[in-house]
Amino acid sequence: MEDQTIRVELTNSKKEKPDENHLEFGRVFTDHMFIMDYAEPIGWHDARIVPYQPLVIDPSSMIFHYGQSVFEGLKGYRTETGDIQLFRPEKNFQRLNHSNDRLVIPQIDEEFVLEGIKELVAIDRDWVPHTEGTSIYIRPFIISTEPYLGVSPSKHFKFIVIMSPVGSYYKEGINPVKIAVENQYVRAVKGGTGEAKTGGNYASSLKAQEIVEKEGYSQVLWLDGMERKYIEEVGAMNVFFKINGEVVTPQLNGSILAGVTRDSVIQLLKYWDVPVSERRVSMQELYEAHQNGTLEEAFGSGTAAVISPIGELRWNGEHLVINNGEIGELSQKLYDTITAIQYGKVEDPFDWIEKVNLKSKVNL
Amino acid sequence: MEDQTIRVELTNSKKEKPDENHLEFGRVFTDHMFIMDYAEPIGWHDARIVPYQPLVIDPSSMIFHYGQSVFEGLKGYRTETGDIQLFRPEKNFQRLNHSNDRLVIPQIDEEFVLEGIKELVAIDRDWVPHTEGTSIYIRPFIISTEPYLGVSPSKHFKFIVIMSPVGSYYKEGINPVKIAVENQYVRAVKGGTGEAKTGGNYASSLKAQEIVEKEGYSQVLWLDGMERKYIEEVGAMNVFFKINGEVVTPQLNGSILAGVTRDSVIQLLKYWDVPVSERRVSMQELYEAHQNGTLEEAFGSGTAAVISPIGELRWNGEHLVINNGEIGELSQKLYDTITAIQYGKVEDPFDWIEKVNLKSKVNL
Structure with missing residues (x-):
C-alpha cells in the first residue's frame, strides 16, 4: 500500500x-x-x-x-x-x-x-x-x-x-453453562476452513445450535469431522479440560480456530507452572475421567466471555456434571487474571496491552 | 405469505x-x-x-x-x-x-x-x-x-x-478439460453444508482452484473429507464415469449437491436403457478401470456447461487420459439431447419444460 x-x-x-x-x-x-x-x-x-x-x-x-x-x-x-x-x-x-x-x-x-x-x-x-x-x-x-x-x-x-x-458478558456473576456434544453436524474438517475466521463456518453452525438450544443447552461441543471422536471447539470458543491436575486443550490441527484467549490461557498456565498440554482429546477420555472422578474443570475461552465454565456435558444420553456444576478454582483465577490485565488493574508481564493514544491527530 | x-x-x-x-x-x-x-x-x-x-x-x-x-x-x-x-x-x-x-x-x-x-x-x-x-x-x-x-x-x-x-459455454465446440484430483483441501464433509447451495462452500473452494489453475488444470475433483478416497464432485459440478458400459456417479451422501442436470442425466440414461448407478466410487476404482482399459468416458454435469467432458485426471502424479482426451459418444449424446430439450428443438418426454407467458400482466 x-x-x-x-x-x-x-x-x-x-x-x-x-x-x-x-x-x-x-x-x-x-x-x-x-x-x-x-x-x-x-x-x-x-x-x-x-x-x-x-x-x-x-x-x-x-x-x-x-x-x-x-x-x-x-x-x-x-x-x-x-x-x-x-x-x-x-x-x-x-x-x-x-x-x-x-x-x-x-x-x-x-x-x-x-x-x-x-x-x-x-x-x-x-x-x-x-x-x-x-x-x-x-x-x-x-x-x-x-x-x-x-x-x-x-x-x-x-x-x-x-x-x-x-x-x-456475565451480568450476575459467572454461571457455568450446559453443553451438548454434537453427533450429527460437523463444524469443520481438516482441509476445510475451520482454522480461518470466515462467515461460512458460522453459517454452518446455526442449525446444530438451534436444535440444542431447544433442548435446553446453551452451546454445542463440536467433534472432529473424520472420526467423530475428538474434541474440536465449543460453540464459537476454544475449550479446555482439567484432568487430574493437568489442563488439556485440543491441538491446532487445521480445523480449530487459533483463539487469542486460548493462547493467553496457555501462556498464563505455563507462567503459573500449571501443567498444560495441547493434544488430541477424545470424548471417551473425558467420559472415563468423569467416571473416575478426575475431570475436575471444563471451560471455553473466547473474546466475548473470556472464560466460560462448563457445568454439564451431554453425550450419547449421558449427563456429565463437572465440578458439581460450579465454576472451578482455576477457571475463576484465569478469568480474574485475564480481565484484570485487560482493564489495567494488574501488571502485564506478557506485554499484551496496547494503549490507545487518545490525543488523536484529528481535531474533534 | x-x-x-x-x-x-x-x-x-x-x-x-x-x-x-x-x-x-x-x-x-x-x-x-x-x-x-x-x-x-x-x-x-x-x-x-x-x-x-x-x-x-x-x-x-x-x-x-x-x-x-x-x-x-x-x-x-x-x-x-x-x-x-x-x-x-x-x-x-x-x-x-x-x-x-x-x-x-x-x-x-x-x-x-x-x-x-x-x-x-x-x-x-x-x-x-x-x-x-x-x-x-x-x-x-x-x-x-x-x-x-x-x-x-x-x-x-x-x-x-x-x-x-x-x-x-462452448464457443468453439466442446473441449474436454483437464482435472486435478484434490488431496489437500476438502470441499465438504457429511454433517457439514455440502448438500446446501450456500456461499461458504464456494468460498472454501477458491484456494484449491487457484492452485490447480496455476498448474494448468481447469478444475479440481473433490474427494470425501473423511477417508480422502471417494469421489464427490468436480469443481462446482456433479461428475459421471462410464466404466465398462455402465455409468456411475457418486450417490447423494449428504456432502454432494443434488444437481438438476445430474438428475436429468440419470433420467435420460434410464430412458435410453443405459445402465446407471448411484453409488460410492473410489479414486482407486477409477485408476484400476483406467489401467485395464474400461474407463470409457468421464464428464461433469451442471447448469452452466450442461455436460463437461473430462479428458485427463491427475492423481498422485499419475495422468489418466480418458478416451484419448476426446469427447465420448455418450457425453455428446447427453449434451445434444438436454440442450435440444432446453431450446425446444425436440419433444420433452419428461415434462421438464416450463413456458414463460410473455403476455405479462404488466403493461410495458
Missing part, C-alpha cells in the same frame, strides 16, 4: 449513546467507521474514517453469492484512569491475514490497519463505556465486492471496521 | 444491451430485479419487481459477518419460435428450500417465487438473447440482513433475483 494516510470525515450528527448499564452485544454502533478499498491492480487504497453509514453494494457482488469474507473480533477496555487499551490486537491481524490466505483475499498491512483502528477508537473515545465489565467491541471484516457471478476470487474488496459498546 | 401480489415499478432508463455474440457470464444484468423481504413475525412480504439497483445495507448486517445465505442458478432459453422457457425450475426452488433448512433460513413459497421469476423474465424479455447457444442466467439468492453481530439465525432476510444474458 503506497499511500499510508488515513482521510478523516467527521460526522455532523452524533448519535445518542446507549445506557451503559443496559448494553446489548452488537446492536448499537459508534459514530464512525474505518474503510479501505482493494482493487486490482492498485491494491488496498483510500483508507478513511467516515460517519457510520450503510454500504451501497451491487446485488451481483460476490459477498452475496460465494461468501468470500473474513472477520476478526477484539475489544477496547477503559482503565480506571480513563485510558483505553487493546488486548493483543496484533494477534488478531496476524490471524486475519492467515484467514485471508485461506480465503484467497489479499493480505493487509497489519501495522497500518492497527494504527487505523487506534485512530478510530480515539475519535469515538466517548463511546467506550466506563461501567465495570463493559468494553467497546471492535469488528474488522473484509468482504468481496466485485460485481460478477463467476466462481473465482474477487478482484474487489472492502476492509471495514465497526465498533459497538458492549456490556459485561 | 398472506399478500400474494407482486408490485411492479418499471425503470425509466433502460440500459443498453450487450452484443449477443460476445456475452460474458454474469457481468451484465437486466433492467429489473425481483425482491421480497422477510422480517419476524411478519414473514415474507412486499414482493416487488423494481429497476435493477444497488442494495443499501448496514455494515453490521449478518451477511457480511456470518455468511447465512443460499442461492440457486437456472436459465431461460429462447426457442426458434421466439418463446422463452425454463428448464425444471421447480427443482431449483425445492433445493433452495432444502438449503434454507440447513442454513436456518425461513422457507419460501416455491410456486409464488416461480411466478415472480416468470413475471420478471416476461418484463425483461428483450434481454433474453436469440443467438444459438445463448440464454438468460437467472440467479435467485437469499441474504441475512439483520443488523446484529450476535452469532444466531438472522431475523431479517432479503430474497432477490437478478438476471444476466450469457453466451454459449
